Amino acid sequence: MQDWNALSDEAFRAAARDFIETHCPAHIRRGEEHVRWEQSQGWYRAMAAHGWLAPGWPVAHGGMGLKQAKHLIYLEEWARAGISRVMEQGVLNVGPVLLAHGTPEQVAHYLPKIISAEHLWCQGFSEPGAGSDLAALRTEARIEGDAFIINGHKIWTSGAVDANHIFVLARTDKSVRKQAGISFILVDMRQPGVTVKPIVTINGDAEFAEVFLDDVRAPVANLVGGLNNGWKVAQSLLGFERVWAGSPHMGRQAMDRLVRVAKLAGRDRDPVTLDRIAQLQIDLADNAEMYERLAQEIRAGHSFGFEVSTLKIVATETYARITELTLEVAGERGGLGGEVPFTDGTPDLLRDYLTARAPMIYGGTVQVHRNILAKRVLGLPS
Structure with missing residues (x-):
């Protein structure tokens, strides 16, 4: 069996890209947060069949056994390709919880059924x-x-x-x-x-x-x-994968759309628009730098704590602001449902804007994360 951790980071990244290009269907690579099971089951089963479904699980249980550095690359490549989340709770939460807290009987019964998609x-x-x-x-x-x-x-x-x-x-x-x-x-x-x-x-x-x-x-x-x-068991779910909530990947995809829409709308030479785009690009770069610093700590085997809350706030609010400016730049066409009537079939901008509201709520609202930082880092009173 392949020892993925023995590869260099560059070789593993290349292998991940090759697997995605070979097996992931185009309709899963639209950058949507979720897709229904009827649309995603083929991709789920392809990952399972080729051993790419459970990056953090031990090899003995059907996983890839990735160490944290390789796991981050895995997540980054899935994000780069715009791959939607597909019934991830079994792989992301149930499997790791049972491996950490379950009985041998629970592990033996449930993990194979997650891999096979018998249990969703x-x-x-x-x-x-x-x-x-x-x-x-x-x-x-x-x-x-x-x-x-x-x-x-x-x-x-x-x-x-x-x-x-x-x-x-x-x-x-x-x-x-x-x-x-x-x-x-x-x-x-x-x-x-x-x-x-x-x-x-x-x-x-x-x-x-x-x-x-x-x-x-x-x-x-x-x-x-x-x-x-x-x-205690539930708190153990909030481990390594929490870091991904602070990734700049959604913001990057939204920024690509913003730059494209500005050009199609004839706003790419307007100094005010360019200034506002540049400010958001700086914010996105700050988000990427914060994320990379934490990723380096993880790669070095260090623990992480309240900085995850900072990442969550910066990443989700930056992503939301980018979609807001995209609608404004698109003008009256930005408020239309469905594909915007530009010449290249630009994606549904209103849907992007509405989708960007959700990350500021799930995984703990940005207000809750600000309270966490205020109380536990700054020591402010409740």
């Missing part, structure tokens, strides 16, 4: 009234015999319309402080009592959904990390 996962964390303050969740699970009985309501559940499994945070002890009485449970969605209601976003997609759990059953054997230890 979504994340059952956020609830109405328990988004940024996740520990305020009210979904409850009680034990009856050899099963948990789960009742509750999850929301903003990405991929739930296509998933057949969900990992759920549920309260299993109400007598202790709120973080201490939560458990992490694996749930099969293909049973009575699970209701999925799609939520249509402002850009017209049903990217996520509400999930209602009414007397839903899960074997006690599906508990991960021990009873009432779910908060």
Whole structure:
């Protein structure tokens, strides 16, 4: 089997680009955040068949076993190609959680089914009234015999319309402080009592959904990390992949569109427009420099902390500002849905603008991240 870590960074980057060019279909390379399973399953299965699906998993479990430096290159090349996220919760979260906290039986049962796409996962964390303050969740699970009985309501559940499994945070002890009485449970969605209601976003997609759990059953054997230890398990999800939220990749794609639209709209010689584009290019370069500095720390094996919040704020707000200026430069055509009627079939600029609102919310709003920095770095009062 290929030892990817033995390659030089340049050789691994070349291998990744070759794999993408050979196997990734064009409709997956449009720079969209998500695509539905019916559109993405061919690419998912191609990655699995050639061993490129799970970069961070050990080779023994079907992964690539990439060290962090190579993992970053993997992510960078997928972003460079504009590849959409495709039912990533199983690979990104369930697999690593089970490898870190699961039983041997859980690892042996669930990981192969993620690779084969038999199990498609979504994340059952956020609830109405328990988004940024996740520990305020009210979904409850009680034990009856050899099963948990789960009742509750999850929301903003990405991929739930296509998933057949969900990992759920549920309260299993109400007598202790709120973080201490939560458990992490694996749930099969293909049973009575699970209701999925799609939520249509402002850009017209049903990217996520509400999930209602009414007397839903899960074997006690599906508990991960021990009873009432779910908060610790959930926090372990927020590891290396958090860094990617601060990557400049979405901003770079948006900047390419802005420069192209400015030229097509005849604004590429207007000094005011050029000045505003240049300022955003400087901001994007700052974002890239911050990201690269953190990437170097990771490559050196160092840990990271609150700087991830800074990256999240800078990256998402810069990306949003770029899409805002793109609409302004496009003029009246910027407010039209569908492809903008320029001569080269410029992509849907209004969709880009609306899509850029979401990263400032998911993964913790920029306001929450500013509060984190204020309290934990600057020591300001709550």
